[in-house]
Amino acid sequence: MGEYDLRDKRVLITGASSGIGWALAKAFAAEGAKLALVARRRARLERLAEEIGGPPDRKSVVVTADLSARGQAADAAQEVTEALGGIDVLVNNAGGAVGGSLWAVADGDEARADFEVDFWSPLALIGAFVPAMRARGEGTVVNVTSLRQVMAWPSFGQNTAAQAALALATETLRLELMRDGLHVVEVIPGPIETPIQGPTSLIPGITEVVHDRLGMASPEEISAMIVEAVKQQLDRVFCPETVREMYENPVEVRARTVDDVKRLNRELPPNELMDTLVIGADHPLLLQAREQWEQEHVSPPAA
Numbered sequence: 001m002g003e004y005d006l007r008d009k010r011v012l013i014t015g016a017s018s019g020i021g022w023a024l025a026k027a028f029a030a031e032g033a034k035l036a037l038v039a040r041r042r043a044r045l046e047r048l049a050e051e052i053g054g055p056p057d058r059k060s061v062v063v064t065a066d067l068s069a070r071g072q073a074a075d076a077a078q079e080v081t082e083a084l085g086g087i088d089v090l091v092n093n094a095g096g097a098v099g100g101s102l103w104a105v106a107d108g109d110e111a112r113a114d115f116e117v118d119f120w121s122p123l124a125l126i127g128a129f130v131p132a133m134r135a136r137g138e139g140t141v142v143n144v145t146s147l148r149q150v151m152a153w154p155s156f157g158q159n160t161a162a163q164a165a166l167a168l169a170t171e172t173l174r175l176e177l178m179r180d181g182l183h184v185v186e187v188i189p190g191p192i193e194t195p196i197q198g199p200t201s202l203i204p205g206i207t208e209v210v211h212d213r214l215g216m217a218s219p220e221e222i223s224a225m226i227v228e229a230v231k232q233q234l235d236r237v238f239c240p241e242t243v244r245e246m247y248e249n250p251v252e253v254r255a256r257t258v259d260d261v262k263r264l265n266r267e268l269p270p271n272e273l274m275d276t277l278v279i280g281a282d283h284p285l286l287l288q289a290r291e292q293w294e295q296e297h298v299s300p301p302a303a
């Protein structure tokens, strides 16, 4: 199979306003691709489009959408289709957040919003773009999931389930599209140095059992691996590479997690909060932790 040439290919990236999506947009642009950038924060997307540059007919298309709201992914797809006539590479990268015990978060609005960003919006975009890719006999879908698909952790249940759901849907999509010659990539990040690390550091025990064991990669490293996977038509990206072993040994990971949780139980979310604490994507604690991380690290300028 020859290398997939990204020159002049139309690439849509959700979650392009920060972290992995931001670095990935630059990496695809460096290959000569034409970009559609999707997220909520328009000023950041415009700043990114400006940094990427190019003549007027090659400027990145900026589309604002709140992917936690049902219907906005389909509207974004429509806007991108009107601007670019279609998409050759769809990258579902945007990620939501929700924390708290499984029973406090339950099926509340915060959990549903997380599933909308992490699972339903990617499927809405797949629904919008895959039929045209099939008709052309060419196209790539890249879904960014997480190591969390094989590693449960207290206070992370709904978010983990959303990542696992997208992972399995990605496997299914690959099987369904095999006969059309379309390419499906799953990106399985472990710790990557993005603003997500602010709120992640609030989760008791996680730094010790994940970050210290796996190490941390940069958004640029994972972006280079994703672009390479699209060009070489690889099925999966593990980053850091240490993630691969965990992904391939989920039974061992579960057993070790039981041991870790037994050992750390006293440090896990305080018992008195287990019935009440729900941290949705716009909870002040989470936003503050992100902001602080961004102030302390090199990151796209606040807008």
Ligand SMILES: NC(=O)c1ccc[n+]([C@@H]2O[C@H](COP(=O)([O-])OP(=O)(O)OC[C@H]3O[C@@H](n4cnc5c(N)ncnc54)[C@H](OP(=O)(O)O)[C@@H]3O)[C@@H](O)[C@H]2O)c1
Residues within 6 Å of the ligand: 014, 015, 016, 017, 018, 019, 020, 021, 038, 039, 040, 041, 042, 044, 065, 066, 067, 068, 069, 093, 094, 095, 096, 117, 144, 145, 146, 147, 148, 189, 190, 191, 192, 193, 194, 195, 196, 197
């Ligand atoms: N960093 C890690 O350690 C890590 C590990 C495992 C998996 N991942 C996955 O990697 C992906 C990228 O994460 P990241 O680390 O780059 O995080 P990040 O820097 O926080 O970026 C998240 C992106 O998602 C967008 N987003 C969030 N909610 C959205 C919404 N409701 N509507 C539209 N866009 C939304 C954000 O844009 P706006 O805020 O402008 O909307 C932002 O561009 C996520 O799917 C995440 O779960 C990351």
